[in-house]
Amino acid sequence: MRIAVIAPTEIPATQANTIQVMKMSQAFTLVGHEVHLIVPAMGGGGDRSWESLRRHYGLLVCPPITWIPCRRTWRKYDFGWKAVQWAKRWGAELIYTRLPQAAAFASLGQMPTILEIHDYPQGLMGQLLFRGFLMGAGKLRLVSITHALAHDLEKHFMLPDRSDFLMVAADGVDLQRFQNLPSPQEARKRLGLFKSDTKSGQTRAEPLFVAGYTGSLYAGRGIELILDLAAHLPEMHFLIVGGNPHEKERLEFIAQQRRLHNLLVHSFVPNETLPLYQATCDVLLMPYQETVAASSGGDIAPYLSPMKAFEYLACERAILSSNLPALLEVFNSQNAILLPPNDLLAWVEALELLHKDVEIRSRLAAQARKTAERYTWESRAQRILAGLEVA
DSSP: OEEEEEOSSOSSOSSHHHHHHHHHHHHHHHTTOEEEEEEEESSOOOOOSHHHHHHHHTOSOOOOEEEEEOOGGGTTHHHHHHHHHHHHHHTOSEEEESOHHHHHHHHHTTOOEEEEESSOOOHHHHHHHHHHHHHSTTEEEEEESSHHHHHHHHHHSOOOSOTTTEEEOOOOBOGGGGTTOOOHHHHHHHHTTTSBOTTTOOBOOOOSOEEEEESOOOTTSSHHHHHHHHHHOTTSEEEEEOSOHHHHHHHHHHHHHTTOTTEEEEOOOOTTTHHHHHHTOSEEEEOOOSSOBOTTSSBOTTTOOOHHHHHHHHHTOEEEEEOOTTGGGTOOTTTSEEEOTTOHHHHHHHHHHHHHOHHHHHHHHHHHHHHHTTOBHHHHHHHHHTTOOOO
């Protein structure tokens, strides 16, 4: 099948949605479809070479990509229209997109369309575009990132009365990239982490226990909780990987002010090397709060399905996660320790338990890996396309 994947934002970029789009484009290709990725070009630039994209997004293959110029002031309405017209000329048999504008234009234009949705349609225009997709003759399937979001969409919108129209598909993971990861000690050695105090130059002993977080640093990710954990548990070490250099400097300044000598901050790393950074940790942290900001604003806590959840599972490490309802669609008491997001003492006690009890850590890690095997990007792509008939 010829699939035109229409991206919602510029590529390359560090936002999670660009990584997810690239992973899905790769997955459709790997399961045997002819894929072309269409991306907005709004003057952001960046290295578009295959080698750069491969490293940045951790890819094995990359479909052809077309960048279409558009104006920021038009808020991707011009891009959505141009992308659909380009896909039509290319001979696309299916439009796959997370961009509401493209989904509405394609569906209303009778082009077979799948819309993947990660948040409730926002504002008047968001709801109008969503209804436009639903009204169009081209609508084939609506893919919701969580059951919670699917429930609310069914409750507030008149969805087609077809059992195969609305489906839930959580995010996925490149399982093969998490095969044969080194031990935490070996991973730290390879990356040169926790070896010396960069300010004094003094060599320090290899830490026995590291708890880490990887991902964006937007409000609600629980970074403040990690800082508090570092203050309460000086015998442990904490690693935060993500954000831009300015955010890294801000966190380092806060750590310095609070004298958190057991906290190491590293800014965004290419997806290619992310598994090794995650492997440096004895425990991986998902301290999401009750309100979670998205890159575009708004609260995504009720519906989130972070890619890091599946990477953590695949990494085969013990996981501490907030017990938010959306996260409980993936995590349970067998593959993670679930904790109230604002209960610092509970998080401290859980880390102390895992620090002392290697058997519990190993049991959680093994079950996490088993869970991850159900969430590959390729199996996700196959499920999404299963049973579809296109003209």
